[in-house]
Amino acid sequence: MADEQSSLTQHVRAFEAGAHVVAAAFVDDEAALALADGSLLIGAPDAGRRIVAHPDGAVLVATSDGNRLITGGDDGRVVATSAAGEAIEIADEKGRWIDAVTTRGEVIAWSAGKQARARDAAGALKSWSAPSTVRGLCLLPKGYRLALAHYNGVSLWFPNVAAEPTLLEWKGSHLDATFSPDGRFLVTSMQENALHGWRLADSRNMRMTGYPGKTRSVSWSPEGHWLATSGADACVVWPFRDKDGPMGKAPRECGVRAARVTQVAFHPRALVVAIGYADGLVLLCRLGDGAEILVRAPGEGAISAFAWDLTGARLLFGLESGLAGLLTLPA
Amino acid sequence: MTASTAAAASEKIPVTVLTGYLGAGKTTLLNRILSEPHGKRYAVIVNEFGEIGIDNELVVGADEEVFEMNNGCICCTVRGDLIRIIEGLMKRKGRFDAIIVETTGLADPAPVAQTFFVDEDVQKAARLDAVVTVADAKWLSARLRDAPEAKNQIAFADVIILNKTDLVSSAELREVEARIRAINPYARLHHAQKCNVDISEVLERRAFDLDRILDIEPEFLVAEDHDHDHDGHDHDHHHHHGLKHYHDEDMQSISARLDGDVDPLKFMPWLNQLTQARGPNILRCKGIVALKDDPQRFVFQGVHMMLDGEPQRDWRPGEKRESKVVFIGRDLDEDEIRKGFLACAA
Numbered sequence: 001m002a003d004e005q006s007s008l009t010q011h012v013r014a015f016e017a018g019a020h021v022v023a024a025a026f027v028d029d030e031a032a033l034a035l036a037d038g039s040l041l042i043g044a045p046d047a048g049r050r051i052v053a054h055p056d057g058a059v060l061v062a063t064s065d066g067n068r069l070i071t072g073g074d075d076g077r078v079v080a081t082s083a084a085g086e087a088i089e090i091a092d093e094k095g096r097w098i099d100a101v102t103t104r105g106e107v108i109a110w111s112a113g114k115q116a117r118a119r120d121a122a123g124a125l126k127s128w129s130a131p132s133t134v135r136g137l138c139l140l141p142k143g144y145r146l147a148l149a150h151y152n153g154v155s156l157w158f159p160n161v162a163a164e165p166t167l168l169e170w171k172g173s174h175l176d177a178t179f180s181p182d183g184r185f186l187v188t189s190m191q192e193n194a195l196h197g198w199r200l201a202d203s204r205n206m207r208m209t210g211y212p213g214k215t216r217s218v219s220w221s222p223e224g225h226w227l228a229t230s231g232a233d234a235c236v237v238w239p240f241r242d243k244d245g246p247m248g249k250a251p252r253e254c255g256v257r258a259a260r261v262t263q264v265a266f267h268p269r270a271l272v273v274a275i276g277y278a279d280g281l282v283l284l285c286r287l288g289d290g291a292e293i294l295v296r297a298p299g300e301g302a303i304s305a306f307a308w309d310l311t312g313a314r315l316l317f318g319l320e321s322g323l324a325g326l327l328t329l330p331a
Numbered sequence: 332m333t334a335s336t337a338a339a340a341s342e343k344i345p346v347t348v349l350t351g352y353l354g355a356g357k358t359t360l361l362n363r364i365l366s367e368p369h370g371k372r373y374a375v376i377v378n379e380f381g382e383i384g385i386d387n388e389l390v391v392g393a394d395e396e397v398f399e400m401n402n403g404c405i406c407c408t409v410r411g412d413l414i415r416i417i418e419g420l421m422k423r424k425g426r427f428d429a430i431i432v433e434t435t436g437l438a439d440p441a442p443v444a445q446t447f448f449v450d451e452d453v454q455k456a457a458r459l460d461a462v463v464t465v466a467d468a469k470w471l472s473a474r475l476r477d478a479p480e481a482k483n484q485i486a487f488a489d490v491i492i493l494n495k496t497d498l499v500s501s502a503e504l505r506e507v508e509a510r511i512r513a514i515n516p517y518a519r520l521h522h523a524q525k526c527n528v529d530i531s532e533v534l535e536r537r538a539f540d541l542d543r544i545l546d547i548e549p550e551f552l553v554a555e556d557h558d559h560d561h562d563g564h565d566h567d568h569h570h571h572h573g574l575k576h577y578h579d580e581d582m583q584s585i586s587a588r589l590d591g592d593v594d595p596l597k598f599m600p601w602l603n604q605l606t607q608a609r610g611p612n613i614l615r616c617k618g619i620v621a622l623k624d625d626p627q628r629f630v631f632q633g634v635h636m637m638l639d640g641e642p643q644r645d646w647r648p649g650e651k652r653e654s655k656v657v658f659i660g661r662d663l664d665e666d667e668i669r670k671g672f673l674a675c676a677a
């Protein structure tokens with residue numbers, strides 16, 4: 001457990017976001033929250049600007065690459081919002097829920113049911129219809145290629161190539177997808193309380209099992225050697241440094257508590273992972289020695305969103321209950 | 332957050348599943364539910380989005396994506412789209428009071444029900460209230476002969492709305508009712524024209540709530556013996572007098588009873604083995620049993636291979652300790668089930 005002495009709680013500014021926090025990000029270095037009531041909150045705690053990106057809707061999914069907050073709603077719209085609050089509609093899927101969204105630079109990709117779409121920097125729109133609903137989307141770190149997680153596997157799609165996507169097959173329902181930062185590995189979370197991975201060079205399968213619940217939050221360490229995951233009563237961290245990834249290796253566990261981990265986020269520069277739990281507690285944990293520092297005491301429901309700023313000086317978090325907090329690490 | 336909103340947020344959203352063969356009147360019932368002045372707000376999950384006129388604020392189109400769970404259980408199918416939609420709807424919590432899922436006419440209700448047994452997140456947020464099946468009084472008998480889906484929907488139902496009774500003679504009505512009872516004697520059955528049933532007979536049934544398993548007598552016997560749970564305006568059950576007895580060739584309900592206790596060391600393995608071995612053919616099961624040396628009633632229910640059971644309450648002073656089980660399914664071996672159960676006697 002966290003040592004009473006090592007606490008950062010006095011460096012947290014707690015504030016009311018006003019609705020279930022779906023995602024957190026730093027947009028042009030400003031704290032930004034995407035909320036289930038369809039609005040965004042951008043700016044300093046208690047002085048944030050509220051932007052209604054999805055009037056009468058709910059934000060279902062959100063992502064950011066630091067310049068804009070991209071949100072997908074149950075109004076069928078994909079909206080890109082800048083730190084200044086300028087909201088641009090990227091797509092309108094006629095009321096069909098946006099199930100996944102991802103972005104890098106000017107590229108934005110999203111899915112609604114089986115339909116996946118990608119828009120490049122020039123605004124050219126490409127579409128592909130997957131065999132079943134696309135639950136997760138991820139851009140390969142280099143090049144214009146996407147992983148689409150769906151039932152029974154993942155399709156690797158080059159939006160600018162007419163050929164059918166390559167199917168990486170694995171039985172079961174795949175939810176979220178993530179590439180390792182070096183692009184060597186692809187990992188999905190699954191309905192069956194497991195992660196599945198592929199080494200892209202030879203499509204070799206990796207099974208990461210033993211979770212009591214679904215993994216819905218994952219985070220790569222800055223150099224890409226570790227993958228932190230939610231879904232257990234500890235943050236489970238898989239080793240990806242070697243050429244075989246986690247195959248045949250046991251994961252590390254940090255932040256072991258009697259509560260389910262709901263969110264994880266690696267610090268962008270250090271081997272320290274922020275861990276959020278279903279009971280509202282937030283910890284920082286150093287991977288090397290497992291040292292823990294308390295950021296938020298339990299209460300008011302599950303942690304539902306995390307984001308570090310670019311330099312790792314600030315951690316923004318949100319709760320399902322509509323509360324939020326901004327940790328500024330002491331210099 | 333105040334204490335009262337925290338308490339409200341912890342309540343699970345009830346989910347009612349509407350099934351029924353093509354043209355039976357599901358949409359009529361749905362629109363009736365939505366238009367009644369009940370002050371409740373519903374999130375409605377429909378298939379074929381936009382095709383049918385439903386006047387409701389929150390309508391979600393579903394693809395009915397039925398997935399096999401990768402857990403080695405051959406009949407363990409779930410509705411993937413439902414897991415995703417309920418997850419999304421929970422972000423709008425507080426903006427609706429209940430969820431209604433309308434399935435296609437050819438849908439098997441089992442994957443919908445099993446979704447609530449299998450998915451932890453769905454279980455946390457929502458509870459299955461009841462499977463309500465709308466049946467066409469004129470055409471059901473024919474569909475029971477040629478459409479296995481229609482038979483599944485009747486067998487699975489907690490509530491059956493026998494609709495369009497104005498289009499059949501009283502003899503035809505007795506016939507179709509007897510055919511329904513041959514498959515499922517346990518569901519609440521209501522006669523209706525244009526689905527004019529009391530909405531309270533459709534919603535908030537708590538049919539999957541273990542606490543509510545009070546007794547498992549066939550519905551028509553209960554009604555004929557003592558018409559205690561009706562307040563006068565509902566005379567449906569009186570039509571059951573003179574019910575013909577039919578035997579359905581492939582779908583049956585089998586009930587078994589024994590006076591006194593069962594040995595838990597025999598009963599639990601028997602129940603598990605039976606549902607594992609015959610799970611694909613068992614659509615629903617339910618039971619109230621007296622476990623030896625246990626002061627509490629043990630209740631269970633299941634869908635195919637999935638079982639949910641718990642101690643319910645103390646046996647009351649003077650209450651007769653007895654054990655009862657019911658299975659509804661296809662090609663069930665009555666002898667196997669009955670003998671197996673009786674062999675569990677303590």
